[in-house]
Amino acid sequence: MASGNVEKLELSFSAVPDKPKKDWVLMSLRVLAFLATASATLVMALNKQTKNFVVATIGTTPITVSITAKFHHTPAFIFFVIANGVASLHNLVMIGVDILGPRFDYKGLRFVLIAILDMMNLVLASAGDGAATFMSELGRNGNTHARWDKICDKFESYCNRGGAALIASFIAIILLLVTTVMSISKLKPKN
């Protein structure tokens, strides 16, 4: 009777599947994407430049007005910061889920959820990018048809820092695209 129980126990132990191999490529891609989105968010959020302008001259004393350029003056940049912030949070959560392993699984829905969330993340990040790219292009070149003056000749470092945040965001999008394709390819059809 005891040996039969021991045999049953041994059988149940061998029926437990092996731990799946950790995917280091995907993990390192996510870490890089997290770094890129986080840096894009931070650089754009801390983007600020103050400059003094001489507006008029009364007698011999010039009147100076100091104008500040901040990121939250434009809704496009606000959306950019929010989108990249959410994207970096999502990457952090996905890294955590990858590290913690397959303990979080509900009837095999884990990979499907990861693929769908990755897709949503990619769409959000690319939306933020598109808006900020064209808004900063408008700031750099102005628009003669609508009589909108360019602002980048006066606020040089503001524009340069915004450009750096945009480049980081583009890198993040490429990494996120590769990550999403890899997560979708992990979904194997049930035969």
Add this chain to the structure above:
Amino acid sequence: MESITKARKICHLLLRFLAFGATLSAVIVMATSHEKASVLVFQFEAKYTNTPAFKYFVIANSLVTVYGFLVLFLPPESFLWRLAVATDLVFTMLLVSSISAALAIAQVGKKGNSHAAWLPICNSVPKFCNQVTGALVAGAIAMIIYMILLLNSIHRVLDPLILRKC
């Protein structure tokens, strides 16, 4: 069983056709929007080519229209549907970024930007603004349909043989 497969195929085809129609109408409405107005002493014509954002919107939507048209003719059980998932993803991304860019510039045109001393132009050219809004709405509908199609493509890759409602 046969009727469910057929319903599923028809539903999928209908969604793709709707997306094709939405992107096509977005392109047409945006490309035909132009209005002349005279502000003070100078003539002022508002066209979609004035802004690179609207040009990008038209180009991206025309690319997606051509893609949508080609995909309509893909036979339902071919193995190319796996590639279609990846290309669907790329084109959805393109669509989303083009709408977001056009929306950003249109918002500046409508409300202006007091910090940068940019005046809104929609007061002088209201018909142009309305047409651009219409094109953006069509683009937004196309974007939503493409996201639904993406989820559907993942579903098809996951279990191509199990019959479900689309």
